[in-house]
Amino acid sequence: MAHFTVNQEDAFHDTLPLFSLTVEDSHAAAVHGDSDTQTAVQHVLCIHNGLSVFDHQEGFYTRLTVEDNVSFYHKWYGCRVPLPEILVQFDLQSCAGQTLQQCSVSDMRRIYFAKCYMSGGRAMVFREPVHGVDIKTMNTFLNMLHKLKEEAVPVLVLVSNMEHAILLGDAAYKLNPNGLQEVETQEETSSEPEHTGAPAAANLFKIPAKVGDKVILFDPPEIDYIESRDGKAVIVINEESYTMDSTLAEAEKKLEVYGFYRCHRSYIVNLQKVREIITWSKNAYSLRMDNKMQSTIPLSRTKLQDIQDKFSLR
Incomplete structure (x- = not known):
């Protein structure tokens, strides 16, 4: 499991309340917050907790091909998954021969996901991983989340879109000045009243x-x-x-x-x-x-x- 904590000395920013969140192995938690809040959380996690936050701003070798970049980090991290399998897993085989300068935003994001996965961290933190990407890339991230859970890696995702928080996290939270509040995402149960028959005609028009x-x-x-x-x-x-x-x-x-x-x-x-x-x-x-x-x-x-x-x- 991983513990993510902001204590009194960490709360240097007005938008960052004190909170403590534990993410169990094989689980993902998503925290919803605005850009300033995410930046403050990222600072605390990096500086005080020693964690790397993957915010898709890390440098790549733009003049090299996709395959060359992935191959470099594959060797750098000593990844045990065969390189061809990584390219297929992150749907990079079709653009493997292109330079990064020729890649789309979604292509770049999948390269970034591959690098994160190959790093083999014991706990992973992502910031806005699926913002502005196509469906294929969002699916790639969800598949990676599934593999990380199978490998018992706890994951924290920082997002500004509540729909993304609910989709990506086993548990979703909202971080605001009052603290960390869990968002209800449980499946509906049979105890909720069922609607039978057609509804009556509406009285409201506005x-x-x-x-x-x-x-x-x-x-x-x-x-x-x-x-x-x-x-x-x-x-x-x-x-x-x-x-x-x-x-x-x-x-x-x-x-x-x-x-x-x-x-x-x-x-x-x-x-x-x-x-x-x-x-x-x-x-x-x-x-x-x-x-x-x-x-x-x-x-x-x-x-x-x-x-x-x-x-x-x-």
Whole structure:
């Protein structure tokens, strides 16, 4: 297991509260925080805890090919996995002969993942590993996480996107000025009330949300999804967020008749705006939304069959 601690002498930054987090072997924990908070945590982990944080800013030899770079670090770290297997594992075989100057952002990120994996650390910390990458690269990182768990390596992931925190971590946390708070990500159980039959006709035609002292009314079709933040339901429309004066459970009851679906304990999606169902691994799924940000929303394993039925995919 690995212990990640920020004590009184470490808390040099106003945005960094005191906290202690233990990650067991074969587990990954994801911590959600803004950029300043991540920088402060990275400083503490590197300086005071002696851990390396892989923030995909480490230097590579840009004039050499992908294979040459990977081969160099393969020898440097004494990696026991054969080099060809590493290239395939990180989906680098198709660009192995290209120089790094010819590689895309996603290609570079997979090279970085390969380097991290070959380093063989006893505990690994990643900062924003899947921000701005394609689906293939995100899948590569998830596969690497799976292998690290099989090898009993504890992993900490720092992210600024709550969807990524839920997707990547066995446990997800939110780090704010009040400290470290765990985000509920457990699968729904049968103890929750089941909805039987078709919902009754809706009485609401506008959904209220607060912005300062004002109340804004939204048409349900405008809404991309609703997520739970600190016990409140938050409407998300493209890049904008608006807080509802209700819980997610209350919002679910109001919006079911408009085609909204509780796809995860912390999320309700507008089914009309679901573009794609993504399978990351055997037990990890997401919904890609048809909005400006192409948001990816976690889909609980227990909800997969239900949503496939809703879209007549079975």
